[in-house]
Amino acid sequence: MLSLSAPIAGPAAGQMTSSAPLANTQLADPQQEASAQALMEELRCLTCQSQSIADSNAPMAGDMRHQVRSRIAAGESPEQVRAWLVERYGDYVTYRPGLDSATWPLFALPVLFLLVAGVILFRRLGRRGE
Structure with missing residues (x-):
């Protein structure tokens, strides 16, 4: 079950251009949102490369935030989401490679x-x- 709440208010929230619905919208469940946010801080933006996907304004980062939130909302653990992203993009996507x-x-x-x-x-x- 996917439920949405208020948009994220961050330093660059007005500048983000991703079309993914969960790129800039918090999950309704605070525990799931906290898990998603912690994971997004540990994932590197593949476009910016010096920012996490939580901090990046790049459309690619927005798409990745959407994937993180939608997978966590679907019941996947942060480690399962991280493993999927590493499989898809390689070890470079994470600041903590295994x-x-x-x-x-x-x-x-x-x-x-x-x-x-x-x-x-x-x-x-x-x-x-x-």
Whole structure:
């Protein structure tokens, strides 16, 4: 069951041009809207790339907000919606990519760099002590 309430009042609400009905309209259920809003803050606008879909004025972001709200209103969990969007648009759509074969370097390389820096510092400081 899809029910709508008041339009969203945000900094750019008057500038948004998406034709998707739920792009700029909150869900009637406050708990569902809170879930949708939290998820929209974690999804990257594919047009703007530096903004979440919650903050973007791009029509693509409006379409994505509509998809998020309509899927949550239909009973899907935020994780199911996120998985659908990642499957459709790739890992780049989320600010929190999961650990898989394509994203493991994002998690492993910082640790590797810290280990290498630690070894270099240990060797240099060890030579000074001799």
